[in-house]
Amino acid sequence: MSSPDRRSRTLLAALLSLVTAVGLLTLTTGPAAAAATGQITGLAGKCIGAAGGNTAGGTAIDLYSCVGDATQQWTLPGDGTIRTAGKCMDLSNAGTADGTKVQLWDCNGTVAQQWIFSSARDLVNPNANKCLDLTGGSSADFTVVQLWTCNGTGAQKWTVPTSSGSGFVVTEAQFNQMFPGRNGFYTYSGLVAAISAYPGFAGTGSDTVRKQEAAAFLANVGHETGGLVYIVEQNTANYPHYCDWGQPFGCPAGQSAYYGRGPIQLSWNYNYKAAGDALGIDLLNNPWLVQNDAAVSWKTGLWFWMTSTGAGSMTGHNAMVTSAGFGQTIRTINGSLECDGRNPGQVQSRVDAYLRFTQILGVAAGTNLYC
Structure with a gap:
């Protein structure tokens, strides 16, 4: 340059x-x-x-x-x-x-x-x-x-590898216990590499808070992906619906290119643009990176968790580090469809996963589990 x-x-x-x-x-x-x-x-x-x-x-x-x-x-x-x-x-x-x-x-x-x-x-x-x-x-x-x-x-801007001594509170053995049937794409090493882009994730507050946040994130992404099984959205009929041509940058990868991918099932052209800008990766023109590169995929999940208030009033990260509770993370991710009695079965599925993961990590689940 x-x-x-x-x-x-x-x-x-x-x-x-x-x-x-x-x-x-x-x-x-x-x-x-x-x-x-x-x-x-x-x-x-x-x-x-x-x-x-x-x-x-x-x-x-x-x-x-x-x-x-x-x-x-x-x-x-x-x-x-x-x-x-x-x-x-x-x-x-x-x-x-x-x-x-x-x-x-x-x-x-x-x-x-x-x-x-x-x-x-x-x-x-x-x-x-x-x-x-x-x-x-x-x-x-x-x-x-x-x-x-x-x-x-x-x-x-670079993403560098982090060590097992970097402070991440979930070991690879615990990760495998949480997701025994996971797709091989969702690697533990990819998750650990992605954390270097957002070192505050599961790295803020007491050991209890850090473990609760890790459990909350993994419970939600596990729910979104069927236990880290699905890399892309399964309903292909939805694929053409995620292009908002009203955005000034359009949909350069194509009308049907911005379907859900990765642990948080990132979708819509404007979300790919925003996530890519934050991460220094051109996801608007190459959204397929989210389904082909494990570290990039995990980074998009952490980008949403750390920066987006979604359908709620706070980020998933802030919900856990301020003790607002796991229920607020559900509201952020899918509250408009699940919270306030809209789909209690889906909420319960997320809570059950969170309770199981906190047990694996040996930490109390805290209060305010539902939304």
């Missing part, structure tokens, strides 16, 4: 202070820093990896579809480095100028290999005080990443 009028960010000291406060990826060493391994995704939900799958020192890092390439698996060991194939993400010649090549190199402990994941989802090299960036702001396959002045654009 080469715009000359990009604004620089805060001074390095302020940045380090901010990141230390949020604690997403700190430059700590020793056993207290838990390792995390997984994909790093950027624009269009694509992954970064070594160009051509090469692992030699000096290999450029680029963006391409998440294909399971071994070099698309990155480890964040907690010491500030980002590693794959036994090498580190490195700035060529320890450069600090805009356009500096980002490459694989033997890990050497230098400032050229230190990265901080900020609360704004930037990957920042603190020595240069600049961000990991997609050249030209492009999401095309094989777009090379580079160092560039931080500017807040989607080309600098």
